[in-house]
Amino acid sequence: MIFGGIDIGSxxxxxxxxxxxxxxxGARVAATGSHFHQNAVEALNGLLAEQGIDRAxxxxxTATGYGRKLFREADDVISEITANAIxxxxxxxAFGGVETIINIGGQDSKAIRIDAEGxxxxxxxxxxCAAGTGRFLDVAARNLEIDLEELGEYHFRxxxxxxPINSTCAVFAESEVIGLLAAGxxxxxxxxxxxxxxxxxxxxxxxxxxxxxxxxxxxxxALNRGLAAAMEQELDAELVIPExxxxxxxxxxxxxxxxTWSEENG
Amino acid sequence: xxxxxSDIRARNRQTQQAMEAAAVLARIQTEFPDNPAGMRxxxxxxxxxxxxxxAPHGKxxxxxxxxxxxxxxIYALDAVPVRLxxxxxxxxxxxxxxxxxxxxxxxxxxxxxxxxELPAHxxxxxxxxxxxxxxxxxxxxxIIEQMGYEVHHLEVPRSKDSEQARDYWRHSVAQxxxxxxxxxHRKLTRRGLRTAIGKVARAQQAFRRLxxxxxxxxxxxxxxxxxxxxxxxxxxxxxxxxxxxxxxxQELEERxxxxxxxxxxxxxxxxxxxxxxVFPNLKLPLVIEQAGGVIVADETCSSNRMLxxxxxxxxxxxxxxxxxxxxxxxxxxxxxxFSSNIDRQRRLLELARSFEVDGVxxxxxxxxxVYEIEQQSVTAALTEAGVPxxxxxxxxxxxxxxxxxxxxxxxxxxxxxxxxxKRQ
Numbered sequence: 001m002i003f004g005g006i007d008i009g010s011x012x013x014x015x016x017x018x019x020x021x022x023x024x025x026g027a028r029v030a031a032t033g034s035h036f037h038q039n040a041v042e043a044l045n046g047l048l049a050e051q052g053i054d055r056a057x058x059x060x061x062t063a064t065g066y067g068r069k070l071f072r073e074a075d076d077v078i079s080e081i082t083a084n085a086i087x088x089x090x091x092x093x094a095f096g097g098v099e100t101i102i103n104i105g106g107q108d109s110k111a112i113r114i115d116a117e118g119x120x121x122x123x124x125x126x127x128x129c130a131a132g133t134g135r136f137l138d139v140a141a142r143n144l145e146i147d148l149e150e151l152g153e154y155h156f157r158x159x160x161x162x163x164p165i166n167s168t169c170a171v172f173a174e175s176e177v178i179g180l181l182a183a184g185x186x187x188x189x190x191x192x193x194x195x196x197x198x199x200x201x202x203x204x205x206x207x208x209x210x211x212x213x214x215x216x217x218x219x220x221x222a223l224n225r226g227l228a229a230a231m232e233q234e235l236d237a238e239l240v241i242p243e244x245x246x247x248x249x250x251x252x253x254x255x256x257x258x259x260t261w262s263e264e265n266g
Numbered sequence: 267x268x269x270x271x272s273d274i275r276a277r278n279r280q281t282q283q284a285m286e287a288a289a290v291l292a293r294i295q296t297e298f299p300d301n302p303a304g305m306r307x308x309x310x311x312x313x314x315x316x317x318x319x320x321a322p323h324g325k326x327x328x329x330x331x332x333x334x335x336x337x338x339x340i341y342a343l344d345a346v347p348v349r350l351x352x353x354x355x356x357x358x359x360x361x362x363x364x365x366x367x368x369x370x371x372x373x374x375x376x377x378x379x380x381x382x383e384l385p386a387h388x389x390x391x392x393x394x395x396x397x398x399x400x401x402x403x404x405x406x407x408x409i410i411e412q413m414g415y416e417v418h419h420l421e422v423p424r425s426k427d428s429e430q431a432r433d434y435w436r437h438s439v440a441q442x443x444x445x446x447x448x449x450x451h452r453k454l455t456r457r458g459l460r461t462a463i464g465k466v467a468r469a470q471q472a473f474r475r476l477x478x479x480x481x482x483x484x485x486x487x488x489x490x491x492x493x494x495x496x497x498x499x500x501x502x503x504x505x506x507x508x509x510x511x512x513x514x515x516q517e518l519e520e521r522x523x524x525x526x527x528x529x530x531x532x533x534x535x536x537x538x539x540x541x542x543x544v545f546p547n548l549k550l551p552l553v554i555e556q557a558g559g560v561i562v563a564d565e566t567c568s569s570n571r572m573l574x575x576x577x578x579x580x581x582x583x584x585x586x587x588x589x590x591x592x593x594x595x596x597x598x599x600x601x602x603x604f605s606s607n608i609d610r611q612r613r614l615l616e617l618a619r620s621f622e623v624d625g626v627x628x629x630x631x632x633x634x635x636v637y638e639i640e641q642q643s644v645t646a647a648l649t650e651a652g653v654p655x656x657x658x659x660x661x662x663x664x665x666x667x668x669x670x671x672x673x674x675x676x677x678x679x680x681x682x683x684x685x686x687x688k689r690q
Contacts, residue, residue, distance in 0.1 A: 078679065079672050079679055082683075117687075119684065125669060
């Protein structure tokens with residue numbers, strides 16, 4: 001029997017499939033777009049087809065993320081915080097166990113504290129704005145006229161001190177970036193400045209739940225190595241970044257799907 | 267601004283209030299199955315007062331802005347106290363005209379509400395008693411005065427433990443009694459005050475019975491209904507309110523006999539504390555209960571703190587009674603404005619224990635500094651006692667509803683799994 005987790009976020013839809021031992025069989029990341037429901041169905045079916053799995057073999061599907069309640073194909077729903085914790089706990093075991101999780105998503109960021117068994121002990125989310133989220137990076141990349149994927153490289157090309165980005169609002173940061181460009185700062189310097197600005201904000205958030213020696217960092221922006229380096233410095237902790245950082249929450253939902261199925265089927 | 271334009275704006279805000287109120291009343295009634303029949307009175311009360319035409323009291327009305335204002339004195343002079351603390355988002359936005367943008371929603375909404383034509387149940391209200399509690403409420407008193415109301419500034423000490431504070435407070439209350447005598451052109455009498463104390467005590471007794479019924483496991487009443495009931499106390503005729511609550515209590519007791527619960531057996535039991543839910547801003551309580559939790563107790567000034575502690579009289583002489591009334595409104599008050607507020611922690615821990623709660627939800631309105639500050643010490647005390655808690659900073663705007671729902675659901679999920687682990 002196969003089990004699935006689908007994480008419908010503001011920017012991307014993530015699907016993960018596991019077997020009865022919680023082993024990850026495959027995963028897929030797709031854009032949420034404006035027809036998120038259709039895109040979610042396609043992402044799921046596409047992954048099943050790619051893995052050569054028949055829909056009937058899918059024993060249980062758990063949905064999570066902002067769109068979870070609108071995805072009626074799922075057997076159950078779970079909040080993305082709990083799903084993220086379950087996924088990170090499982091992945092983190094290979095790294096010696098993690099108890100602090102930082103997730104940066106498309107429209108929010110969170111810090112979660114779990115115990116050694118993976119239970120959520122405490123969590124905080126950022127305020128209702130895009131500061132310190134993936135959207136912030138998106139806006140900055142557009143201003144700098146570089147690809148989102150290039151931000152990390154630019155970060156490491158800098159020698160010298162990056163300028164501070166003081167705005168905590170994504171909209172104001174945009175004009176701040178334009179101002180810095182006009183003042184003659186290089187794109188490299190501004191990239192690094194942005195990464196440190198986000199890292200500082202996230203570190204403040206994470207302090208509220210307590211930062212462990214080792215911190216699990218996931219969500220799309222965790223692909224940005226420049227940001228990861230800035231985070232490591234601000235947090236003063238070892239970062240654990242999974243291979244595909246976008247899918248931890250979907251993976252957690254899939255594990256929960258397997259658990260629920262096992263409970264219900266003895 | 268021409269009168270005509272300001273009239274249109276005021277009417278528009280009233281329409282917005284009616285819309286907010288109707289939406290919340292619909293959620294309260296339709297999203298929860300099998301509400302007690304006795305709640306009908308309260309649903310109708312809010313429907314009439316907020317969405318239709320409210321009924322005048324037929325007696326002089328004195329506006330109040332705080333739980334610490336001794337309502338017994340107002341009743342004793344045959345006037346009606348009406349608590350003006352407002353929960354409407356449209357008035358919160360309108361009130362931003364008077365206060366800095368980052369101030370508390372409740373204070374701004376109260377100002378926005380007062381700065382327009384009053385609804386029928388407040389017709390003729392000229393006097394407002396404003397307590398000098400937090401900075402924002404203290405300064406709001408001045409603004410209300412500028413709107414043309416006669417404002418009595420009830421001076422509240424920032425400490426309640428010292429003998430000086432108690433003396434100061436008793437003087438403040440005595441002064442308020444004199445203000446009220448002048449405002450109503452009546453004389454405070456022993457008999458009048460005794461009757462008033464009895465009237466309020468009867469209402470409190472009904473509340474306490476409801477409070478005790480909330481201990482029941484599984485829960486027999488939802489917190490959204492309790493907040494509606496206690497919010498009704500702000501403005502309803504006190505005797506009618508008490509009778510309606512007594513009838514509801516009776517029905518709830520019968521439901522317990524018949525084994526009819528409000529919330530599912532395993533719904534996480536929540537203790538609610540912090541900035542007060544005031545109708546129609548029942549955003550957070552509704553998010554909690556729609557996500558499958560049930561609020562079984564609260565420590566807020568729109569509910570439990572307002573009604574739990576009664577006047578204790580030693581001697582039925584006028585001045586002893588006035589002092590006793592003063593004591594009721596200071597000593598048991600657990601408002602975070604007080605310099606030392608260990609009482610609040612003690613009360614929360616006691617409520618958490620005796621109501622067998624699974625977790626605490628702490629609401630702080632953005633801009634309400636005292637609740638924001640006290641969050642740290644309260645959370646630390648709860649953590650030490652092994653009680654999980656969720657701190658939520660929010661305001662009247664509906665913008666954060668999606669995020670709030672996710673956070674609350676995650677909190678309830680963690681409480682459920684914690685309970686499962688305990689059982690194992």
